[in-house]
Amino acid sequence: MKFEYTISNLDFSTAGEASSNIKKVLKLLGIDSKIIRRASIAIYEAEINIAIHSYGGKIILYVQENSIKIIALDKGPGINNIDLAMKEGFSTATHEIREMGFGAGMGLPNIKKCSDEFSITSESGKYTRLEIAINI
Numbered sequence: 001m002k003f004e005y006t007i008s009n010l011d012f013s014t015a016g017e018a019s020s021n022i023k024k025v026l027k028l029l030g031i032d033s034k035i036i037r038r039a040s041i042a043i044y045e046a047e048i049n050i051a052i053h054s055y056g057g058k059i060i061l062y063v064q065e066n067s068i069k070i071i072a073l074d075k076g077p078g079i080n081n082i083d084l085a086m087k088e089g090f091s092t093a094t095h096e097i098r099e100m101g102f103g104a105g106m107g108l109p110n111i112k113k114c115s116d117e118f119s120i121t122s123e124s125g126k127y128t129r130l131e132i133a134i135n136i
Contacts, residue, residue: 001025003061007050007074012100015051018059019044029063031136038114039068039134045107046072046130052097053077054128065136067116072130079122086112086120 003025005018019040026036043059050057050072057074079085085092086108093103112118117133 001063003063005047005059005061007047007057007059009051009054009056011051012102015047016044018047022061026063026068031063031068035068035134035136039070042111042114042132042134043070043072045111046070046132048102049107050074052093052102067136068134070130070132070134072128072132074128076125076127078124078126079120079128080124082120082122 003022005021007015007018022043023036023040026039027033031039043061046059050059054074055076057072060071060073062069062071084090087105088109089105091098091103091105093105097103108120111130111132114134115132116135117131119131120128122128
């Protein structure tokens with residue numbers, strides 16, 4: 001099964017809808033609640049990162065027999081230093097975003113913690129792509 005969601009830049013009124021919808025689908029499929037929680041957290045964090053740090057993007061979910069695969073792909077500006085971006089507490093979010101309660105620098109570390117497999121690629125000025133797998 002494949003599900004795809006479009007995430008808009010700075011649209012906090014819809015950010016979180018993909019993770020909420022996916023949570024409902026996984027429940028209907030009878031996936032264990034601990035797996036659903038991990039997937040929901042990873043997807044929510046990816047959604048928020050796309051909304052805050054990019055020009056928009058998408059979340060693609062594949063539910064397979066033994067795993068949930070998540071691809072989060074955004075359009076620019078990319079991540080200049082992935083190692084630094086993976087450190088808890090590091091954030092490039094603006095002051096305004098932080099005042100809204102986002103941008104604490106925990107998104108990527110939380111995604112990695114929730115994943116059984118995690119990879120991130122990015123090209124400055126072009127994109128960032130996360131590939132996440134959670135074993136069922």
